[in-house]
Amino acid sequence: MLARIHVTLKNGVLDPQGKAIENTLQNMGFSGIDAARQGKYIELDLAETDRAKAEAHVDDMCRKLIANTVIENYSFTLE
Amino acid sequence: MLARIHVTLKNGVLDPQGKAIENTLQNMGFSGIDAARQGKYIELDLAETDRAKAEAHVDDMCRKLIANTVIENYSFTLE
Amino acid sequence: MTKIDDTVITPEIVAEHGLSEEEYARIVTAMGREPNYTELGIYSVMWSEHCSYKSSRFHLKKLPTEAPWVICGPGENAGVIDIGDGQAAIFKMESHNHPSYIEPYQGAATGVGGILRDVFTMGARPVANMNALRFGEPDHAKTKHLLSGVVAGIGGYGNCVGVPTVGGETNFDASYNGNILVNAMTVGIADTDKIFYCAAAGVGNPVVYVGSKTGRDGIHGATMASTEFTEDTEEKRPTVQVGDPFTEKLLIEACLELMATDAIIAIQDMGAAGLTSSSVEMASKGGVGFELNLDHVPQREKDMTPYEMCLSESQERMLMVLKPGREDMAKAIFEKWELDFAVIGEITDTGKLTLTFGGEIVGDMPIASLVEDAPEYERPFVYTPKRAVVSVPAPDDINKAVTDLLGGPHLCSRRWIWEQYDHMVLADTVQRPGGDAAVVRVHGTEKALAISTDVTPRYCFADPYEGGKQAVAETWRNLTAVGAKPLAITNCLNFGNPERPDIMGQFVGCLEGMGDACRALDYPIVSGNVSLYNETNGSGILPTPAIGGVGVMADSSKMATVAFKAEGHSILLVGETKDELGMSLYQREIMGDESGLPPSVDLLLERKNGDFVRRLIENSTLDTCHDLSDGGLIAALADMAMASGIGATVDVGTALPLHTALFSETQARYLLAVDAEAAERIQSEAIAAGVLVTKLGETGGNRVRVNGGAVDLSLTDLTEAHEGWLPTFMANAS
Amino acid sequence: MKSAVIVFPGSNCDRDMAVALTKITGQKPIMVWHQEHDFEAVDFIALPGGFSYGDYLRCGAMSARSHVMKEVIKRANAGVPTLGVCNGFQILTETGVLPGALMRNSGLHFVCKDVELTVERQDTIFTSGYAQGRNITVPVAHHDGNYFADTNTLDQLEGDGQIAFKYASDINGAQRRIAGITNKAGNVLGMMPHPERMIEAPLGGSDGRIIFESVMNRLG
């Protein structure tokens, strides 16, 4: 199975990267950008074929390693 | 409009961060991970409301800044 | 007024703000009415342990803070000393313990950011960072993760702002399992006629906010740093701030650019308790009032309340008072550096902090009360009972004991750490990490600053008074060992819960020892920071008064280093080795015993021996020197050999048992290596100076040998063990 | 030799580069802010190390899109000797002046230490001062120095002699241990190690100095 994981900063947590992207796009002449946010996107190829099991598995990995739950949220899909 | 952009490494480009996630997960006792890849996930809030225009716009931003097309692919959705 | 500010003040809310009933009553008296929610929040941070030093102030006052070269002692953002030629060194050390435990990367990173701001606020360009770190025991479940994150965070911030991290110290002890210590120090250089202070002046002058926008970060960080950890600390997680070193770098450049003009009257960084404590401090120091219009505060998030804006600990922000009419010029500088700039208020003659928001007054508090009415506690204390002398037995296998110590967590090389720090940027680091003290040239000159951080917590625990003395003396010795004249110290006093008399006794004892050492060594304290309540579920850390020493040398080309320079050089020991194995690393690590008295510190002897060694370096007689500390003579000898790849053969005599001669941690000692001719000269000069110098042997070969082979180790094996421990330990850390 | 040091927000080795150039060439370089569209004629352009734009998004990505880089690219293509060190190298790859990309170090840690380099070419304007077959010591200080290019590009770089320096041992996972490359014309050098930090004995050696001296000799 393929897990597609999105890790994003929690609401209210400073996102210096997003801010810098926003500014640079503006400086490059792109207008109409109200905000930019940067997160991570992670793909895992899993041997597991049972959906429920994979879900529990990936959730565990996200909490324990992939996301820093102090400042980040995560979500994922399986296919 | 909200653009959700995914930037991933091209096939054949070494991915030290993905590799590290893979190894660490294994060391933590998670088994059955065949591969891990790390990419970026960027959200842009756009003032543009015309879908076609926004699409051209975002594509341009991706090519010119957000992705380095020497090593990265990008894709995005609009909503 | 917005809804949240109408919150009715209940006893629960008062308690949540860390204020006692008695403290609350004092607030009501001072204000002549009940505070509103915003005002309560402001009082609570101003009166927190972190901002008010309520448990420690009484004792801190007793520390020596003066010397002819001290330009500014404690009380400002950082201490300032004169280093000659119209220049000053500005430095301070600060803790970021609690945030680093919760989120090691960001906690440590923002710690570095905060201490940098304390230093450049005063007009200095930061030139060096140091970091003093304490972690739990190596096999504790969290240690690797915390160490990995903290080191990455310190590097992540310091490397990006382009200030070299040139040294530090790293300890492991079970007492830090639930309370790691992350103490960061910054040293900067300024012209003595261009030093900036925080006292506001001039009624009507504009109050200006610069830097990053304000978000809801770290609200209540200051009160968090003043309470013990319990299970529900997890709940406080969202108070973690994220640092933005890129913005900090811009802020440094923009502030220094503005400081080169004459526009600034006063400037203060927004540290713990952000906008509140910075404006209160500026107003209080200047004896004026502040009126701030919170609508003008640059905001990162929507719908922020006055409470949130006043208490936010968003990073990378500064507050300034400008001369009237200079706003536009200042604004242009900050805009060039792509930073926010906003006039948010002005100075008044009311003596009050007045806050307006949406056209209404949302806070109106007497500044004097916020600062001077803060409670000061003379907490009850009991001195740590004096211990008895113990005798520590010999090891079964002395070669193994040496290898285990040098190749173990406490004495192994810290290379894995410092290689993650850019320790060379600014191209003035002439002594890199790994020696006794870091040496950084004063840019454009041959003159240099030497910097070292030290404390031996296990000594402080066994005998706070001697431990306090020892910490100060060790930094002094480390600076001396590279050839610098020690000038002054900063400190970071990390202790447990001051409401416990035994902990308060440790605090008082350490301070008394520090004070005596500073006086004896002419080495005053010019800045510092106190971190109390380092305690989890009632178990406290070892008393850890970290000391950061700064010295100066006129000609850095004469600097000494630990590495042997050639084969066939004589090895000399300065000072006398006594039977002082109590609380030594050997006793604890090899014998598994932590009893007895730590080494005593003879400050007069310390000074005599140190002055002698420094003179030899200054007059170019000596360029190879290492002070003796943890692990004793054999550890220092091995360090010198490993640093050079040249072995040594020594004889330490038989007056003491071999293990005592090698592992005793008697203070005021140094090892020197010089050619035979200089050795003779040094020995005769020593007799004249009344300093004990003993020739122990010679450099050469590829082994470390003592007393005809009683200790006999391959330098290759020793180096492998010494360099190997940390990388092996940290492999696969996450 | 008249030189320019380009300064981006977050550059932090700009002063070090300027000091090195001043000490070696005897002439203070001009410092050019990233927003400039043009600057006076110079014999040598240096893109310094640091963390321009905090290394956010990708190292060098944002600086590569600055006004001043358009001018730098124009001059580099016209043959002005141009050196990009560390972040400067990253910026040069981001603009496409040099091929490839610099990725996160394979060890994932920032690495700051002296490293041994092999000088692969002695016949460039930057390396003519090095003796044949000589190994030199120059420090690195980077988080993203892992050079990547596809196999064809790498073969072509080797074939055309565009590899100026290699690490004597693996430091960061760089393909073929590449530490520095030039453009085809040989007038643009990008390298991760910091020669400006190795210009005098008190800093640990002077192997880095030779790069600047070589350019100076060539320019006469």
Ligand SMILES: Nc1ncnc2c1ncn2[C@@H]1O[C@H](COP(=O)(O)OP(=O)(O)O)[C@@H](O)[C@H]1O
């Ligand atoms: N966290 C750290 N960061 C940078 N350098 C460190 C750190 N910990 C230790 N060091 C360096 O390692 C060397 C040995 O440290 P230490 O044993 O504490 O020295 P000493 O006994 O001379 O005080 C010193 O040069 C010190 O600066």
Ligand SMILES: [Mg+2]
């Ligand atoms: Mg020492």
